[in-house]
Amino acid sequence: MTNQHYTLFDTPIGICGxxxxxxxxxxxxxxxxxxEKTVNRIHQRHGEISEAEPTAAVQHAIERIVELLxxxxxxxxxxxxxxxxxxxxxxxxxxxxxxxPPGKTLTYGDIAKRLGGVxxxxxxxxxxxxxxxxxxxxxxxxxxxxxxxxxxxxNGGVSTKLKMLRIEGAIVNHTPSLFx
Numbered sequence: 001m002t003n004q005h006y007t008l009f010d011t012p013i014g015i016c017g018x019x020x021x022x023x024x025x026x027x028x029x030x031x032x033x034x035x036e037k038t039v040n041r042i043h044q045r046h047g048e049i050s051e052a053e054p055t056a057a058v059q060h061a062i063e064r065i066v067e068l069l070x071x072x073x074x075x076x077x078x079x080x081x082x083x084x085x086x087x088x089x090x091x092x093x094x095x096x097x098x099x100x101p102p103g104k105t106l107t108y109g110d111i112a113k114r115l116g117g118v119x120x121x122x123x124x125x126x127x128x129x130x131x132x133x134x135x136x137x138x139x140x141x142x143x144x145x146x147x148x149x150x151x152x153x154x155n156g157g158v159s160t161k162l163k164m165l166r167i168e169g170a171i172v173n174h175t176p177s178l179f180x
Contacts, residue, residue: 003021003022004019004020004021004026004046004048004049004050005019005020005021005049005050005051005052005054006018006019006020006027006029006042006046006049006050006051006052007051007052007053007054007058007062008035008038008039008051009062009065009066010066011031011065011066011069012066012069012070012167013030013031013069013160013163013164013167014030014031014033015031015034015035015038016028016029016030016031016038016065016135017029017038017039017041017042018054018058018061018062018065019042019045019046019049020054020055020058020082021082023082023084024057024080024081024082025057025058025061025079025080025081025082025133025136026081026082026083026084026132026133027042027045027046027132027133028065028132028133028134028135028136029041029042029045030134030135030154030155030160031154031155031156032155033155037155039051045132057080061076061079061136064076064079065135065136068102068135068167068168069135069164069167070167071167071168071169073101073102073103073168073169074102075098075101075102076098076135076136076138077098077099079136081133081136081137083132083133086132087127089115089123089127090127090130090131092115093111093115093124093127093128094127094131094133094137096111096114096115097111097128097131097137097138097139097141097142098136098137098138100138100141100142102138102141102168102169102170103168103169103170104141104170105141105142105143105147105165105170106141106142106143107121107142107143107144107145107147108121108122108124108125108128108142108143108144108145108150109121109145111124111142112124121145124142125144125150125151128142129151129153134154135164139152140152140160140161140164140165141165141168141170149161149162
């Protein structure tokens, strides 16, 4: 990708990255355990991408992401994303996921029903597993059947997902031990 840039920023869950191009934000990288691993993952996804100072819009998005991860309720729905090249089905999943407010959850089946039928649940899960902009597209707010945590492809897996849900004050039907 040409004219693609990234920057790293610190959050309560670790060092995250954000990527952008001429049309806006096209990636958010959750922490990978170290700054080096996070940068390596950004390069794996975007190839030739350079580190740069964020634009005003990107800096504003970073500040809001950090505040959300500090517990301030913000749905981030007005942050513009450039999802060119993302399959239409995945974009539809992401649009629905972006309607889930902080502290609330949906299941893969809930999203699948909105897209045409519960039989699409696995496809919804796969789309969320390929989410290029986690946090802004809050895939962590989507649970498996029975409101179980399900999978999470970020470093730390389900424990990271549960930590993010705890920060947001999500009310889910889990046994308390899943959050400890």
